[in-house]
Amino acid sequence: MTATTPSITGQTAPRPRTLTVAFIGNPNTGKSTLFNALAGMHTRVGNYPGVTVEKKIGRLRLGDTTLKLVDLPGTYSLAPRSPDEMVSVEVLLGRQPDVGRLDAVACIVDASNLERNLFLVSQVLDVGLPTVLILNMSDIARQRGTTVDVAALSKRLGIPVIATEAHRRVGIDDVRRALLEAAEAGRPAPSPLFPRAFYEEVAELTRDLHAVNGDAVPRYMVERLVLDPNGQIEKWLSASQPVGFTERLAQARERLARAGFRLPAAEAKTRYAAIRDIVSGVLTHAPRSATTTSDRIDRVLTHRVSGLLIFAAIMFLIFQSIYYWAEPFMRSIEAAEGLVKGGVEGLIGPGALRSLLVDGVVAGVGSVLVFLPQIVFLFLFIAVLEDCGYMARAAFLMDRLMSRLGLSGKSFIPLMSSFACAIPGVMATRVIENRRDRMVTILIAPLMSCSARLPVYLLLIWAFVPAATYLGGWVSLQGFVLFAMSSIGALVAVPCAWLLKKTLFRGETPPFVMELPSYKLPSLRVVVHRAYDRGKAFVTRAGTLIFATSIVVWAAGYFPTSHGEQDAVIRQIEAAQPAAERDAVKQAELDQLIERRNRLGSQLIEQSFLGRVGHAIEPAVRPLGWDWRIGVGAIASFPAREVIIATLGTIYSLGNDVDKNNNEGLISSLQNATDAQGRKVYSLPVALSIMVFFALCAQCAGTLMTIKRETNRWIWPAFTFVYMTALAYVGALLTYQIARLFG
Amino acid sequence: METLDQLKAGARAIIREIDGDDGVAVRLLEMGLTEGEEIEVVGFAPFGDPIEFRVRGYRISLRASEARRLQVERLGP
Numbered sequence: 001m002t003a004t005t006p007s008i009t010g011q012t013a014p015r016p017r018t019l020t021v022a023f024i025g026n027p028n029t030g031k032s033t034l035f036n037a038l039a040g041m042h043t044r045v046g047n048y049p050g051v052t053v054e055k056k057i058g059r060l061r062l063g064d065t066t067l068k069l070v071d072l073p074g075t076y077s078l079a080p081r082s083p084d085e086m087v088s089v090e091v092l093l094g095r096q097p098d099v100g101r102l103d104a105v106a107c108i109v110d111a112s113n114l115e116r117n118l119f120l121v122s123q124v125l126d127v128g129l130p131t132v133l134i135l136n137m138s139d140i141a142r143q144r145g146t147t148v149d150v151a152a153l154s155k156r157l158g159i160p161v162i163a164t165e166a167h168r169r170v171g172i173d174d175v176r177r178a179l180l181e182a183a184e185a186g187r188p189a190p191s192p193l194f195p196r197a198f199y200e201e202v203a204e205l206t207r208d209l210h211a212v213n214g215d216a217v218p219r220y221m222v223e224r225l226v227l228d229p230n231g232q233i234e235k236w237l238s239a240s241q242p243v244g245f246t247e248r249l250a251q252a253r254e255r256l257a258r259a260g261f262r263l264p265a266a267e268a269k270t271r272y273a274a275i276r277d278i279v280s281g282v283l284t285h286a287p288r289s290a291t292t293t294s295d296r297i298d299r300v301l302t303h304r305v306s307g308l309l310i311f312a313a314i315m316f317l318i319f320q321s322i323y324y325w326a327e328p329f330m331r332s333i334e335a336a337e338g339l340v341k342g343g344v345e346g347l348i349g350p351g352a353l354r355s356l357l358v359d360g361v362v363a364g365v366g367s368v369l370v371f372l373p374q375i376v377f378l379f380l381f382i383a384v385l386e387d388c389g390y391m392a393r394a395a396f397l398m399d400r401l402m403s404r405l406g407l408s409g410k411s412f413i414p415l416m417s418s419f420a421c422a423i424p425g426v427m428a429t430r431v432i433e434n435r436r437d438r439m440v441t442i443l444i445a446p447l448m449s450c451s452a453r454l455p456v457y458l459l460l461i462w463a464f465v466p467a468a469t470y471l472g473g474w475v476s477l478q479g480f481v482l483f484a485m486s487s488i489g490a491l492v493a494v495p496c497a498w499l500l501k502k503t504l505f506r507g508e509t510p511p512f513v514m515e516l517p518s519y520k521l522p523s524l525r526v527v528v529h530r531a532y533d534r535g536k537a538f539v540t541r542a543g544t545l546i547f548a549t550s551i552v553v554w555a556a557g558y559f560p561t562s563h564g565e566q567d568a569v570i571r572q573i574e575a576a577q578p579a580a581e582r583d584a585v586k587q588a589e590l591d592q593l594i595e596r597r598n599r600l601g602s603q604l605i606e607q608s609f610l611g612r613v614g615h616a617i618e619p620a621v622r623p624l625g626w627d628w629r630i631g632v633g634a635i636a637s638f639p640a641r642e643v644i645i646a647t648l649g650t651i652y653s654l655g656n657d658v659d660k661n662n663n664e665g666l667i668s669s670l671q672n673a674t675d676a677q678g679r680k681v682y683s684l685p686v687a688l689s690i691m692v693f694f695a696l697c698a699q700c701a702g703t704l705m706t707i708k709r710e711t712n713r714w715i716w717p718a719f720t721f722v723y724m725t726a727l728a729y730v731g732a733l734l735t736y737q738i739a740r741l742f743g
Numbered sequence: 744m745e746t747l748d749q750l751k752a753g754a755r756a757i758i759r760e761i762d763g764d765d766g767v768a769v770r771l772l773e774m775g776l777t778e779g780e781e782i783e784v785v786g787f788a789p790f791g792d793p794i795e796f797r798v799r800g801y802r803i804s805l806r807a808s809e810a811r812r813l814q815v816e817r818l819g820p
Contacts, residue, residue, distance in 0.1 A: 077773040081766055113801045116775045229764055264764050268772035272780075285800070295785075298802075304789035396804050400790035403806070409793075511770040513809060516795060516802035 019183040020068040020100055022091055024124060025108030026117050027074035028389075028517040030136045033526050034108055034166035035071045038175065045537055047712040048098065052435065053087045055098065062176060070099050076116075076515075078123040079224065079267075080232040082435055089233075092127050093218050103183035104130040106175070111148055111163070112141035112518065114283055115275055121157075122271045127220050128190045130182040131159045134175060138163040140520055145286025152282045158188065167523035193274055194266075197259050201252040202226055208248060210241060226252060227267045294389075294518040301393055311397050314385070315416060321377040322420035323451055329373035337366035350567035350574075355558055356551075364550030367639060368543040371423050371702055375538050376531050378417050378424040382431075383530035387522035391431065392514055399512060405494060406501035408432070408512045411441040415493075418448035422703040423542070426710055427534060436505035442710060443720055444497050446703045447489040449695060452641045456694045457485050459645060463667040464687035481688075488695045492727060538706070545705035550639050553610075557636060557647075561607040566600040569593055601650050610636055624693065624729070625686040625736040627675055634693065639701045641694055685739035689732040697728035745817060747782065748794065748810035755783045756815035767809055775799040776813065 025031040036043070039058025046055045056071035072088045080086040087096065094101035107124050109117035114135075125131060135148060154161040160178045164171030192199060202222050209217045217237065225233045226249070238246050253263055300306050341358045348354040385391045391413075399409030410432045418425030425445045432438040461478050468477040573593045580590040605611050614632030621631045629651045637644040645666065652669040673681040698704060704717035711717075750756060758780045761768050776782065776798055785795040785802060793806045 076770075079769065079773070081769070115799045116801060119773060119775065228769075264769050265761065265772055265777070268775075268777050272775060272777050298795075299786070302786060302788065302795065308789050392804070396788050396793060396795070399804075399806070400788060400792050403792075508765060509767075509808075511767040511809060512793065512804070512806050513767070513770045513774055514793075514804045515774070516804050518802070 016064050018066045018068050019103040021104045021106055021179050022070045022072055022102050023106045024072045025074060026076055026120060028515060029108045029110045030166045031074060031108040034136060035069060036529050037166050037169050037172050039069050048087050051084045051087055052712050053084050062180060067179060077120060079228045082232055084435055086232045093220060102129055104179055106132050106134055106179060108134045108136050111135045111138040112144050112146050114148060115279055118275045119271055126190050128187055130185055130187060132178045132182045133157060133159055133161045135161055135163045136166050139165045147284050149282045156278045167526055194270055195261055197256060198261060201256060205252060227263060229264055297519050307397060311394060318381045319420060322374045326373035326377050330370050333369050337362060350570040360551045360554035364547040367550055368539060368546050372535055374421045375424045376535050379531040379534040380527060382428060383527040384522045387526050389517040389519045392516050405497045407437050407441060411437060414441055415445060415448060418445040421450050422446040423706045426706045434510035436507055437510060440497055440500045440505055442707055443500060444493040446698055446720060447493040449486040449489045453694055455642045455645060457482055457691055460687040460691055463670050464682060464684050485691050485695050492696060541709045542705045546702050549701035553636060553639050557605055557608050557610040559609060561604055563604060566597060566604060569597045573597060605650050624689045624732045627681050630690060637699045641699050685736050688739050689736035692735040693728045693732035696724060696731045698724035744814045746811045747813040747815050748807040750784045752784050752786050755781060755818040757781055758813055759816055760814040762812045768812060774803060
């Protein structure tokens with residue numbers, strides 16, 4: 001072989017190479033901060049196939065060597081109980097094709113909470129990879145009077161130990177060097193921790209196991225198989241093994257239990273006993289004062305009165321930020337969108353290309369970017385709350401309330417955020433570890449009344465709900481309707497969550513065993529990076545899909561009828577505009593042209609694919625009190641609910657530049673609209689029916705595409721769309737029919 | 744013997760046994776709530792549930808239904 005291989009580089013010059021290192025650790029250890037400090041901005045985020053686990057891979061160049069860093073999800077244990085948790089085991093064993101074979105593992109531990117953190121380390125060491133222990137947050141440990149003898153710990157564990165303060169970038173160079181050295185050193189032999197009988201049973205079962213998908217089952221998998229009764233590996237292997245294997249496995253566990261090694265308790269007992277031995281003399285605590293500062297803060301923040309008041313105040317602040325503070329930024333994005341559109345119109349004459357660029361491309365990009373301020377604001381808050389340790393307390397405070405829905409306290413902030421916008425709300429569900437809880441939260445989040453529904457409600461309320469007041473002017477009917485519309489989604493969400501938990505996401509109640517980390521000051525670097533990270537993930541991963549949807553809906557509203565006549569009118573308008581400013585006669589001519597353009601626009605949309613679909617579904621929307629125009633509006637608003645206003649503007653020959661602040665024209669058109677028989681199209685029951693439909697429907701491509709990205713499956717956005725549309729239809733039907741009775 | 748959810752705020756106890764071998768039991772073990780370990784009740788959430796504990800030098804929150812799985816022996820008065 002060597003003779004035929006041309007050896008130009010020779011043995012002297014080192015060849016460029018890539019070493020792969022996985023990062024693993026408990027939650028709240030600063031693992032991601034350390035990862036970001038090492039990989040910087042050179043990080044790619046995706047999903048592992050078939051699961052909802054986020055795949056984060058960074059690169060770091062060190063001379064001729066490239067370190068490929070893989071950030072595994074924070075976990076307390078390597079015992080997989082779900083396909084999501086299986087990912088970490090697969091990666092560590094080098095069985096994950098997207099990652100490949102590992103050269104080393106970095107275990108990140110919280111120096112101030114060493115004992116419990118070492119449980120995971122103990123499990124990782126059994127894999128038999130070169131391992132580096134990173135003792136992070138050593139500054140906080142010192143402040144709390146905990147000292148760790150790094151050299152002694154390294155000697156007892158038999159692996160390198162590096163002390164770091166990742167949020168201040170202290171010790172990062174040492175980590176780089178240690179990772180390189182460890183990867184080069186090769187694999188250590190794992191030292192057996194369990195009784196010999198255990199390893200004998202593992203060897204026996206390994207011989208029994210038939211190759212799965214053509215490759216043998218690794219030793220570590222078999223160890224975990226025996227250690228985790230009813231775990232994911234057992235589920236996964238039993239399916240592919242001949243009859244009788246499950247029985248043999250149970251018998252092996254039975255024999256071990258009789259010998260005093262009863263699973264699953266024996267694993268934790270053995271590991272924690274070994275950890276006690278390792279840390280004794282290595283870890284020293286200052287004489288424990290009665291209460292720490294963190295305890296005193298905790299007493300106030302979890303108190304039944306002050307705790308709830310502070311919680312309410314923080315939630316109010318978050319809500320304000322995404323509802324109101326984001327508004328000026330969103331307006332600037334819309335203004336910029338308008339400028340770009342104007343620029344394009346100046347460069348390209350009327351026609352399909354201009355329409356594609358202005359109404360498709362620029363509007364599509366705008367519809368993605370407009371969500372960014374809300375996402376960034378929410379994640380700034382979430383990052384602060386997480387980094388200082390409050391996030392777990394928020395879940396602690398709200399758990400009792402949310403458990404009534406079959407969810408946990410961790411679902412509260414995602415759902416509350418969804419009242420401003422479901423997109424950041426769905427993205428925030430990543431804090432929920434349990435898959436079923438997370439899925440139910442994602443699926444009901446779009447029912448919360450978001451800010452995009454507001455313009456639709458306001459328009460219809462102003463146009464059709466009488467301005468009556470009751471109780472001496474304290475209760476206005478309009479205000480009441482607005483309140484009812486804003487609450488209906490949340491009310492419907494309660495039985496939906498219950499139903500989903502009873503049907504699709506049935507199963508044993510997941511443990512709500514949650515660490516309450518000590519309070520600390522949040523790090524600016526961590527907070528900013530987190531918000532940047534989420535914003536980027538949204539634009540690159542959901543944004544592309546939202547953009548594509550906008551283009552498709554544009555095309556449906558533009559084709560197939562020729563726009564030649566309207567284009568000619570637009571050309572005349574643009575030619576006439578400069579002169580019209582000073583000349584009243586020319587102005588009158590211009591107004592006529594604009595009216596003609598708008599009338600043509602109305603005809604064109606009726607003849608478009610969109611309009612044809614609207615006519616086709618008219619029999620279906622009749623029972624809701626709708627005509628084809630409202631049907632078209634509802635379909636056209638698939639990219640976003642508020643689009644219905646512009647669409648109705650086009651249909652009622654007002655042009656598409658009616659907006660939420662300038663819609664008197666649209667209001668009077670709606671009030672006076674008549675059908676072919678001359679009857680009024682809109683009445684209070686019709687308006688209520690439309691509002692209920694928009695309260696419950698899933699007409700928001702952004703949310704649906706975010707659900708696709710977060711769940712990594714197309715079935716879930718499809719499911720959300722179908723169930724919410726069904727709810728919306730039934731809700732609108734009932735509303736119209738009942739309201740008509742009171743007519 | 745008592746179960747962990749019956750203790751009052753400030754009480755300390757030694758864990759004697761964990762009932763069951765399902766996901767909840769496994770998670771409790773992984774988090775270091777093993778036999779012979781000392782545990783202290785720090786306080787209760789505003790609606791009485793979940794409960795905050797101190798174990799192995801850190802704080803953990805358990806629902807009452809989860810704390811009920813742990814048989815404990817109370818220390819002190």
